[in-house]
Amino acid sequence: MNVFIFKAKGISLLPFLILITFCLFLFTTEVSAQSRKTKTVVSKKKKVVVKKAVFKDLKNLPKINQIDIDALKNLIKPSGKPILLNFWATWCEPCVKEFPDLIKIDEMYRGQIDFYTISMDELSEIDQDVPRFLGKMNAKMPSFLLKTQDESSAVSMVSKNWRGSLPFTVLFDEKGVEYFSKNGLVKFNVLQNKIDNLLRK
Amino acid sequence: MKRLSLIFTALMLICGSVFTTGTKAEGEFPVGTTVENFKLPDTSGSVKSFNDLKGEKGAVVVFLSVQCPVVKNYDERIVQLAADYGKKGINFIGINSNSTETTEKVKSHAEEKYAFPVLIDKGNVLADQFAANATPEVLYFDASGKLLYRGAIDNSRKGDSITETYLKDALDAGIANKEIKKSSTNAVGCSIKRLEKK
Numbered sequence: 089m090n091v092f093i094f095k096a097k098g099i100s101l102l103p104f105l106i107l108i109t110f111c112l113f114l115f116t117t118e119v120s121a122q123s124r125k126t127k128t129v130v131s132k133k134k135k136v137v138v139k140k141a142v143f144k145d146l147k148n149l150p151k152i153n154q155i156d157i158d159a160l161k162n163l164i165k166p167s168g169k170p171i172l173l174n175f176w177a178t179w180c181e182p183c184v185k186e187f188p189d190l191i192k193i194d195e196m197y198r199g200q201i202d203f204y205t206i207s208m209d210e211l212s213e214i215d216q217d218v219p220r221f222l223g224k225m226n227a228k229m230p231s232f233l234l235k236t237q238d239e240s241s242a243v244s245m246v247s248k249n250w251r252g253s254l255p256f257t258v259l260f261d262e263k264g265v266e267y268f269s270k271n272g273l274v275k276f277n278v279l280q281n282k283i284d285n286l287l288r289k
Numbered sequence: 290m291k292r293l294s295l296i297f298t299a300l301m302l303i304c305g306s307v308f309t310t311g312t313k314a315e316g317e318f319p320v321g322t323t324v325e326n327f328k329l330p331d332t333s334g335s336v337k338s339f340n341d342l343k344g345e346k347g348a349v350v351v352f353l354s355v356q357c358p359v360v361k362n363y364d365e366r367i368v369q370l371a372a373d374y375g376k377k378g379i380n381f382i383g384i385n386s387n388s389t390e391t392t393e394k395v396k397s398h399a400e401e402k403y404a405f406p407v408l409i410d411k412g413n414v415l416a417d418q419f420a421a422n423a424t425p426e427v428l429y430f431d432a433s434g435k436l437l438y439r440g441a442i443d444n445s446r447k448g449d450s451i452t453e454t455y456l457k458d459a460l461d462a463g464i465a466n467k468e469i470k471k472s473s474t475n476a477v478g479c480s481i482k483r484l485e486k487k
Contacts, residue, residue: 179358180479208477210447237444237452243475252441253423253480271422272480 149219152207155232157242163204163232164246166264170286172203173246174274175234175256178217179209182273183255187225189276194229197283207233208254261286318420320472324434327415329384329408332396337406339382339434346378346464347431349456352416353383353407354424355390355398357479359446363425364402366442371405374460379429383407386416387424389482413483423478427456429463437463440474 155163164171174190176183194203205227207218214233222231236242243252249269250256258269259282268282328338342348351367354360371381383403385395392409399407410416419428429438438459445451455474462469 181356182480182482237450239444239477240441240474243477250475251420251422252426252475252477254477255480272483 149223150227150231152214152218152222153230153232154211154214154235155206156234157236157238157245159232160206160234160242161245164260164264166260166262167202168262170201170262170267170283171260171264172197172201172283173258173260174203174205175208175246175250175254176205177208177254178213178221180254184221186255186273187221187227189274189279190229191225191227192276193279193283194227196280197287198228200287201283203229205229205231207231208239209233211235259283259286261289318418318428318436318439320436320439322436324430324436326434327418329410329415331406331408332392332399337408342380342382342406343430343432343434344375344378344380345432347380347429347437349374349379349381349460350419350428350430351381351383352421352424352426352481353385354387354479354481355385355394356387357424359478360425362447363442366448367425368403370442370456370460371403375405377460377464379460379464381405384410384415384421386410386413386421387482388413388484413481416481416483422481423476424481425478426476429456429459431463438469438472441476446477 164173172193176187178184190203190205197203205222207213209218211233218231218233234242239252243250247256247258247266247269249266250258250271253271255273256269256271257274257279259267259279261267267286268279270278324339326338326340328336330336339348349370367381375381381403383399383405385407388411395407395409408415416422421428425442426440427438427442428436431437438456440455442454442456443451444453444455453471455471459469459472
């Protein structure tokens with residue numbers, strides 16, 4: 089008797105077996121595609137890559153330091169070099185969209201400027217979505233998460249041009265004077281020009 | 290010499306006033322400013338004016354978004370405040386200024402979530418006029434249209450650690466004709482997706 093065409097209660101099991109085999113095939117293809125995607129930092133499907141990052145193992149992910157208003161104040165103290173800050177959150181669509189450009193900026197100007205990213209995510213994300221995303225992006229710049237009961241004061245302290253919308257990018261000169269800031273998505277060329285102009289000064 | 294110094298002072302004054310006007314034109318709308326009666330279409334296309342929609346004690350204009358997770362976190366609190374203060378003569382008016390959100394989406398979202406009208410600010414004209422950048426940001430006007438408070442609703446985006454109820458405190462003080470202790474805060478939230486300038 090052929091096992092593939094035996095009948096149970098008069099119903100042929102062959103179509104079910106074919107369906108299960110097909111589903112298994114689809115699943116295997118998806119898993120292998122996923123592992124390929126997670127290796128690609130910048131691809132046309134950035135959104136997909138970011139979501140898939142959730143499945144990546146938690147080892148070797150960047151360390152995110154929690155900061156309060158005082159620590160933030162120290163961070164933006166003039167250091168003799170221009171300082172670039174990017175305020176972002178994993179839930180903020182334009183923040184996620186512009187991040188690959190910020191990675192490029194970091195690679196281009198590392199050593200010439202101090203570049204810090206500051207996440208405004210909930211504290212519970214400090215060892216979850218924030219490092220996962222930054223790990224996925226292969227981010228090398230020092231990264232922080234701001235936790236304070238008075239975000240409003242923190243925002244005022246950073247820039248008179250910022251009222252809390254994300255993303256926010258601000259560039260200070262070596263004396264700590266604001267040279268450029270942008271509410272919303274920052275364009276790579278614009279930021280690059282501003283940094284170049286500042287470094288030429 | 291006296292005449293020269295007079296001319297110099299006059300020139301300085303003129304320059305000063307031009308500079309101040311220039312700064313204001315860039316979009317500042319500080320507390321104390323009186324709103325002009327603006328008109329915008331609601332989600333059904335019917336044009337509504339601020340004066341028609343405000344309550345006898347004033348209005349709260351709240352900048353909203355369909356997609357913003359911070360707005361989603363605040364929705365329950367916004368609905369509650371609108372219900373509580375609607376009874377006290379302060380009406381809520383929602384504004385959607387995001388160029389990325391279609392009227393259909395804003396309409397279905399508003400019908401599902403809010404009992405107050407949501408107006409469509411096509412071309413982010415009102416957002417520019419009010420210098421609003423984030424969602425959710427609120428502006429509380431008294432019955433005469435004077436801005437009494439602008440900024441965040443409270444100090445907890447998730448709603449699990451509220452220690453400051455900025456908007457509620459402002460509304461209570463405004464209704465009681467008392468001084469509003471904190472009349473301006475910064476609202477951390479999503480950026481309003483403006484039309485790209487060509």
